[in-house]
Amino acid sequence: MRIAVYGASGFTGGLALAELRRRGIAAVAVGRDGERLREAADRAGARDADLRIAGLGDHAVLADAFHGCDAVVNCAGPFALWGEPVVRAAIAAGCHYVDTTGEQGYLRHVLDAFDADARRAGVTVVPGLADDGGPGDLIAALVAARLGDVDDLLVADLRRPGAVSRGTARSMAAAGGAAVPLEYRDGGWAAAPADDTGRTIALPGGPEKVAVASFALPGVVTVPRHVRARRVRGAIRTEVAALFGGLTADAVESVPERPDEASRAGARWLMLAEASDRSGRTVRGEVTGTDGYGTTAVIAVEGARRLVADGAPAGTRTPAEAFDPADLLGFLAASGASWRVEDA
Numbered sequence: 001m002r003i004a005v006y007g008a009s010g011f012t013g014g015l016a017l018a019e020l021r022r023r024g025i026a027a028v029a030v031g032r033d034g035e036r037l038r039e040a041a042d043r044a045g046a047r048d049a050d051l052r053i054a055g056l057g058d059h060a061v062l063a064d065a066f067h068g069c070d071a072v073v074n075c076a077g078p079f080a081l082w083g084e085p086v087v088r089a090a091i092a093a094g095c096h097y098v099d100t101t102g103e104q105g106y107l108r109h110v111l112d113a114f115d116a117d118a119r120r121a122g123v124t125v126v127p128g129l130a131d132d133g134g135p136g137d138l139i140a141a142l143v144a145a146r147l148g149d150v151d152d153l154l155v156a157d158l159r160r161p162g163a164v165s166r167g168t169a170r171s172m173a174a175a176g177g178a179a180v181p182l183e184y185r186d187g188g189w190a191a192a193p194a195d196d197t198g199r200t201i202a203l204p205g206g207p208e209k210v211a212v213a214s215f216a217l218p219g220v221v222t223v224p225r226h227v228r229a230r231r232v233r234g235a236i237r238t239e240v241a242a243l244f245g246g247l248t249a250d251a252v253e254s255v256p257e258r259p260d261e262a263s264r265a266g267a268r269w270l271m272l273a274e275a276s277d278r279s280g281r282t283v284r285g286e287v288t289g290t291d292g293y294g295t296t297a298v299i300a301v302e303g304a305r306r307l308v309a310d311g312a313p314a315g316t317r318t319p320a321e322a323f324d325p326a327d328l329l330g331f332l333a334a335s336g337a338s339w340r341v342e343d344a
């Protein structure tokens, strides 16, 4: 098995390279700058990685760089700006594709626009296989399965502020500038109501409540593809929404390129899904762990590996459509993640 990482010179791409090495999977590091790729391969302890230089401007060169690979893990963001050429080239090269985006608009576009091409090529395309879109979609599927008919489903990313890379800040600024958060309602997507001040969510395991605001989370566009629900909404802590919403170009450049090891290890991510049916029965699920970027590399590489080794229906798929939700969440336990689903 051979897996290519596009954007291997970046922070997340480097972690994906290291994870491929840890798993004993042959890696191809692809990007626009040979020197940065070499440095990244050295940093990842992957000196033997096959390095291939390909920018995004020439489809044939990019598809050629993926030649002989079984799957592509795309870590080059902002995806709204740079994602599409990589999806197109991966499909043209006959590779399965996963990426680490958290950008709602891009995710929706890929799921809609590339399904027919991916089916024709016999490959599976799973955008949003990161520490929010992956666990969020998987836990929502498990919550919904307990209920049958879902009336209202909330996906919430309840991590505290901090431990963010410059690439994430840049992507949030690029995506947030153009996008109003969506919610899914009565069979279609529409702008989430702006006036949601004062909403709170109880944190798992105690009475503490945190203020949340609507946010353009991946789950809002992925969950309705496999859960029949009247309404699906997304929320994050109000303080985090304010930070992402207020990002200027200068503020982005002041964010460190990569969070240091200590803040990565200390940063806990927490995805929650809460759903109710028309009778008012409510089921709640949560999945949590540390080091969101490390988790992103683990789930993206494992997802790509599963697409190659186990197969999945061709076309564009959400994480919960491509993989067994409980099994993939269980796999994350080896990296310290845990999950549970219970009646609220």
Ligand SMILES: NC(=O)c1ccc[n+]([C@@H]2O[C@H](COP(=O)([O-])OP(=O)(O)OC[C@H]3O[C@@H](n4cnc5c(N)ncnc54)[C@H](OP(=O)(O)O)[C@@H]3O)[C@@H](O)[C@H]2O)c1
Pocket (backbone or CB within 6 Å): 006, 007, 008, 009, 010, 011, 012, 013, 031, 032, 033, 036, 055, 056, 075, 076, 077, 078, 079, 082, 100, 101, 102, 103, 130, 131, 132, 133, 165, 166, 167, 168, 169, 171, 172, 257, 292, 293, 296
């Ligand atoms: N949703 C989540 O939970 C989650 C988690 C992890 C990461 N992510 C996303 O993953 C992406 C990467 O994050 P990061 O922190 O790793 O960012 P990063 O360190 O800035 O890396 C960005 C990568 O993209 C490449 N790139 C940028 N512009 C390019 C262009 N025009 N042509 C070709 N390559 C280009 C860079 O190549 P050069 O080195 O040549 O500049 C680099 O390899 C971001 O969109 C981030 O939001 C999301």
